[in-house]
Amino acid sequence: MKIGMISEHASPLATLGEADAGGQNVHVAALARRLAADGHTVDVYTRRDDPALPERVQLTDGVDVVHVDAGPPERLPKDDLLRWMHPFGDDLAARFGDPAVRPDVVHAHFWMSGLAALRATRRTDRGPEPPVPVVQTFHALGSVKRRYQGAADTSPTARIALEQTLCNDVDLVVATCHDEVRELQLLGATEDRVRVVPCGVDLGRFTPSTTRARATDDDGPVRLLSLGRLVERKDVGGVIEALARLGAQGQRVELLVAGGPPLGELERDPEVRRLRGLAERLGVGDRVRFLGAVSHDVVPDLLRSVDVVVCTPWYEPFGIVPLEAAACGLPVLASAVGGMLDTVVHDRTGLLVPPRDPAAVADALLRLSDRRFRLRLGAAARVRAERQYGWAAVARQTAEAYAEVVSSSSARAPLPQWPVTDAPLVSAGGTR
Template identity: 75%
Template sequence: MKTGMRIGMISEHASPLATLGGADAGGQNVHVAALARRLAADGHTVDVYTRRDDPGLPGRVPLADGVDVVHVDAGPPEPLPKDDLLRWMPTFGDDLGARLTDPGVRPDVLHAHFWMSGLAALHATRRPGPDNEPRVPVVQTFHALGAVKRRHQGAADTSPAERLAVERMLCREADLVVATCRDEVAELRRMGLPEDRVRVVPCGVDLGAFTPGAPAADDEAGRPLRVLSLGRLVERKGVATAVEALARLAGRGGGPVELLVAGGPPPDRLGGDPEVLRLLNLARSLGVHDRVRFLGAVSHDEVPALLRSVDVVVCAPWYEPFGIVPLEAAACGRPVVASAVGGMLDTVVDGRTGLLVPPRDPDAVADALARLTDERYRLRLGAAARVRAEQRYGWASVARQTADAYAEVVGSTAAPGPHSTYGPHGTPSVVPTPLVAAGGTP
């Protein structure tokens, strides 16, 4: 494998410098930052290109030794919802393409994170350049697929109408797609991606920060079983399923159980949050409001201690492209009750490191929690989860696999590829496989 590569990462809306917890700041920000740091520790040089959302930001900000965050001017320098950024991707690509002509910063490979980053990468690399200059190969990671989002959210999906067609185009035009789980590979194959152009590299977890640690000081006998739901407070995350499961469990007798819900706005603004109010009303209607506690937003630095303070973590989304919380729980030695969807089909081994349940099935979640009231069984699953996290999901392993994927395409693109163009209203296309105008299909 070639070492010492110069790597350009594109994360158009998810800056590794962003404060987590905002509407568009979450797992992708953590993933890009951690992967870039680890690749640099392995001897590579990484530039992370992200959109400038504040006029006061410097053009280049060091993130770690060997990693810089580069702010690209694309649209107004202010926070914008990621679903509004499509129109600015040609501008992003123009800026990036101009940088690729500078030998001092020209990368060996571009790794695009999210579909709009892929558009910017193709626009930058599939256009005329100096004669006989090899184009920079593009590796694509979607992090989430529009087809899956639309299937589960329907009319509530706020993605641009072009998203599905653009993602299919990226499957054709990217040199390699790095998927984060086997379930995503199946989706990509249905979108037309050839089997020989996809590799599976999972997301990672910081094994030094997320550790089993000691039990909480108030871990006295007879206290309620502590169950945690952690993540953004949106309906599809399935917190309501956990609340309903709590009510069903209470109706069966047995020991006391309490549900902690972490996420959403800061604690002092919980009372005005529509999703919190919806869940509170649900808990009241089921008679378990005194067993549900809303913690509000929790910083990423606070998550390891929170995980160590509970007995079980419930992740019950309707769908989940990957799901980082099960990995963080596993690294902390806590078993997970998880929906059998997306990446959790890979990260949670049913009956060994946690329990898998059908999505939107509170009875199944209640049954799983009932099994986990057995302390010995719970501890056995948690210990196995930590071992598996160490074996498969540390960032050192994830970075090595990612670098191996880069090495497959570095040097394999001897001639320039097709040239990026943009149709009416900035709709992206790639000659000779144009994407039709907004709302169309390829």
Template identity: 60%
Template structure:
């Protein structure tokens, strides 16, 4: 099968850690690679953001990254890219009208969906879409701080309505789509995945233990909605615990990061600054060792479309205590692989962490169950197989519709 993935801002070649680089980059890269291992030919179309980029790069056998000339060839925040989506879509249509016509298109994020719809109007192709995040959820939680372009929710509704199929990453997203008026029959749930070879319980643990008996790890982008503040606020109730906060800029520049400075100020105010360490950005290959160094991984966002950290923690055999929101409701099995608590409630978070810290046997049991669940449900091989089934479904539906139209 010839698969075209459209990922307008999240290139699979992008290094993690930038303002707009993160889980979607990992998802697109890993899914493309897993589909290629299943024998498919995958082309990932992403916007050219550097004039020196070649038009096409072979990421690995069976996966090409194509840089689409849409807008200025420079890095722009993703919220500034909407005006260039019609140009992006017209370029795709020209490409797909020739030898590069795909059997199925899979767009990622709402603006990619708009570009794919623009192309599909000229070159009819089956279209599957994954949102990765929804504007209604972002607006609800961020309010006036939401920087999304005007009309995002209306555009997402159009994409969800006009695509052949929506692939949601979790059950909570299905509920949100239904609230937008999207028919549940047009949605399939396929979760994000994790590399269960790279992320495993076996291997080195780094950095070595600090001065405290127990270690918590929070890892991810340093933005307010990730809720690291809740973990810091819980530390006065966890006297024998140190907190490692990973993410953001390199450690040499971490003190200039606005969110790191805000969190450090809170830690000083609460008298726990000597038990909070900001380690800065960590190369992806170094993340497993960092996770293995922790007794418990914490993920306490206000909201989370899916979140890959719970999967990475599970694959490394570590229990996770997190917010009962979004994708965590699917990725963490409360009372078996970790614990879920209400967001923004430090007391509830501290109580859940304490229950695990005082019982090493339960921690070990949760970790073993988490690893088994990661292998069974969230390996990229499982995710790719489920995604492939979604592609086949829309391809068959398109073929059936075309045959009916031809015989009418």
């Protein structure tokens, strides 16, 4: 099968830790590689953000990254890219006019990629041939982001209305977790046009420690790791408050915080300053260490150096870190939100707590001070990761979704052109 992936802001070639580079970049790169290993060919279309980039770069055998000219060839915040989705789609439409390039299916990653995909495949000047079917993965929903961030949400005001458009007009929505299905239904997606295919993890890179040095060290404190972007919604502050509660009970716990700017720039980061100040006020400053940005290459070793991974955000569309921790045989303490409701099984592979509840985090960490309990959870987490979240299984399920829409695709009516503006769009039907 010839697959066209669109990932307008998240290039699989990007360096993780940079602005807007995170889980989606990993997902697109790993999924494309595995699909190619299974015999498919994949072109990943992403926006050119550097004039020196070649048009086409081979990621691996069977996977090329294609840089599309849409807007200035410079790095822009993803929330500023909506205005360039028409030119992005027009560029793709021109490419897809060549039978040698035209894919059998297009998989759009993120909502703006979906807009470009529909413009490229449903243009009214495409002629009599049926349009290429479009599969959509949102990775995050504007409706959820607006609910939790309110006025701090920097998304374009049209985002939620356009996500509703996509739910109605793409051929299939691939959700990454069951909580997302409920959110999609609130946007108007029908049950028969949504499939759940989770994100995956590299089971060959993320492996348990062979020495179990941390697990057998009864003398040192329990070492926690928080890994990810340093933004308020990740609620690292709640973990610091939990540490203070545990300290008052005589429990020895330390927290490593990986993420944010490079180590030498931490002092200039407002979130780091806020968290450090909180730790000092609560008397646990000596037990919280900020590592700064870490390369994805060193993450497996970092995970294997700790006892427990904590992921307690207010909300999380999916969450790659809990999967990486599980693959390393570590228990995860996670908020009972989003994808972590699927990836963390309470009392079996980790512990789930309500979001924004430092007391519940402290109680869970007290349970995790039991080394044998940690080992049991971690072993079960690795087994579950092997059974459900390896990229081979995820790619197989994704290819099955592609085959479904390709086989059922017929001469769908071309879609009218909707305006791409930063303004609310209102419609009673499928045209917006």
